[in-house]
Amino acid sequence: MSSDTPLQLLGGLSATEFLRDIWQQRPLLIRGAFPDFECPLDPDELAGLACEDGVEARLVEEHGEDGPWQVRHGPFDEAVFGELPERDWTLLVQAVDHYVPEVAELLEAFTFLPRWRLDDIMISYAPPGGSVGPHMDQYDVFLLQGMGRRRWQLGGKVADEAPIIPGIDLRILERFEVTPGDDWVLEPGDMLYLPPGWAHHGVSQSDDCLTLSVGFRAPSADEAITSFADYLGEQLPASLRYADAGMAPPDDPSELDDAAVARMRRLILETLDDPARLAQWFGRAMTQPKYVDQLVPREQPTAPAELVAELQAGGELVRCRGSRFAWRALDGERATLFADGDGVTCALPLARALASDAALDAEALALPGAAELLAALLDAGSLSWADE
Known part of the structure; x- marks a missing residue:
């Protein structure tokens, strides 16, 4: 419509x-x-x-x-x-x-x-x-x-x-x-x-x-800033630090002057103003499950070959009711699939198919990388077999 x-x-x-x-x-x-x-x-x-x-x-x-x-x-x-x-x-x-x-x-x-x-x-x-x-x-x-x-x-x-x-x-x-x-x-x-x-x-x-x-739902500003800062903290190298090369000698060595504050402000704003990192954090944040304990990871990893055989035999995978999916294009061919607070790069058509409500049956295997990603999502508890 x-x-x-x-x-x-x-x-x-x-x-x-x-x-x-x-x-x-x-x-x-x-x-x-x-x-x-x-x-x-x-x-x-x-x-x-x-x-x-x-x-x-x-x-x-x-x-x-x-x-x-x-x-x-x-x-x-x-x-x-x-x-x-x-x-x-x-x-x-x-x-x-x-x-x-x-x-x-x-x-x-x-x-x-x-x-x-x-x-x-x-x-x-x-x-x-x-x-x-x-x-x-x-x-x-x-x-x-x-x-x-x-x-x-x-x-x-x-x-x-x-x-x-x-x-x-x-x-x-x-x-x-x-x-x-x-x-x-x-x-x-x-x-x-x-x-x-x-x-x-x-x-x-x-x-x-x-x-x-x-x-x-919509995250509040304080929740978003705290969450994004935590995500950045996991991504940034320890070598990215406050620096003051070329500064003038201070009039008073005890003073925290405007120039020092401006340098710190510039470091923070330049670090935060990264659209690619922001998008990756946002996708993870907005797909966090409401109740984490609803996702039950599998005790034994699923071999992609076993998953392929099950789908070809008529099996169907469904999204767990507590799961959240989204996707974001990276270019014309690749995308990030966000699933339950995690993100993985895959082919764009595969990301769109997995984040939709379409049935995940043997036809999904025609998409490149499908078997491996479906197995990983099944093991994480984001997907399950329809007859389970």
């Missing part, structure tokens, strides 16, 4: 129009974004997932036994859910797309955005009155109503330093005023897009209210 083709998902806007006029600028309510939507899992299945080891889950009670806005972290015992009140609580489960293939399939609707920007699909369940309080998030999110009805109220864009309620394990805003007109009840299939920093408050209006949150 062309980027200029109107999408029902975006309320009739084309992808180009949405990215130009809405994305990271203002909210957008989309009625019937997913017509006749059927939620890919039910509340009992979500609760069951929250009881499993390794799954990130939270239980938020507005009126908990230990005080207001009590937060408990999973995994939970099934008995917990039978002890909860009839209203005013919320269960949140992160990265449901990593565990439920039918949830992961929803991501196909969001291919108008870079795949490496995706964080995960969180799903929340709430009985009547369930909420996590008025708050803001520092990421883009599409809030898709999956089951029941939820009322969303918006309070406009708020400053990073907006006061929050102290002493609780949630970043609930102390003050929240609803913007006139930004007050809606969403039905199944309706969706609300929110850019970063927009205050919002969602409250369940009915039994069995499920909301799917498709979130997109």
Whole structure:
């Protein structure tokens, strides 16, 4: 589909129009974004997932036994859910797309955005009155109503330093005023897009209210600078140091003068301003898996010849649900394939094929270097056999 083709998902806007006029600028309510939507899992299945080891889950009670806005972290015992009140609580489960293939399939609707920007699909369940309080998030999110009805109220864009309620394990805003007109009840299939920093408050209006949150991540400046500096530190030679050849004798040997500061500044800026190294770091940073323990390396290395035989016999390799892939062209023939925080140089067509959603079967072997790279990704845990 062309980027200029109107999408029902975006309320009739084309992808180009949405990215130009809405994305990271203002909210957008989309009625019937997913017509006749059927939620890919039910509340009992979500609760069951929250009881499993390794799954990130939270239980938020507005009126908990230990005080207001009590937060408990999973995994939970099934008995917990039978002890909860009839209203005013919320269960949140992160990265449901990593565990439920039918949830992961929803991501196909969001291919108008870079795949490496995706964080995960969180799903929340709430009985009547369930909420996590008025708050803001520092990421883009599409809030898709999956089951029941939820009322969303918006309070406009708020400053990073907006006061929050102290002493609780949630970043609930102390003050929240609803913007006139930004007050809606969403039905199944309706969706609300929110850019970063927009205050919002969602409250369940009915039994069995499920909301799917498709979130997109962006590293903060402090995270990016720290991570890039660490990456550079591993790449730079020890001989690259502060130097002051040709300097004038100091008026005072104890003074840290402007010339010395300028030399240090020049060293740092020239070291940082390296587009090739920045791209290599960025690809690795944006493909870091959300949960590293989801990648299980193989105990025994895979021989490329064995992998070839398996593929030719009808086997198929799939990307592990927690894995992230991206690619960047180096020239007309070569590219860096980024996979789960690592990067490897390979043929450009191979990088594009591995980073796409296309099936990895015997046809992939026609690409130069495929057998060796597929074996390495299989051993790293980024790929697995479809029948495993």
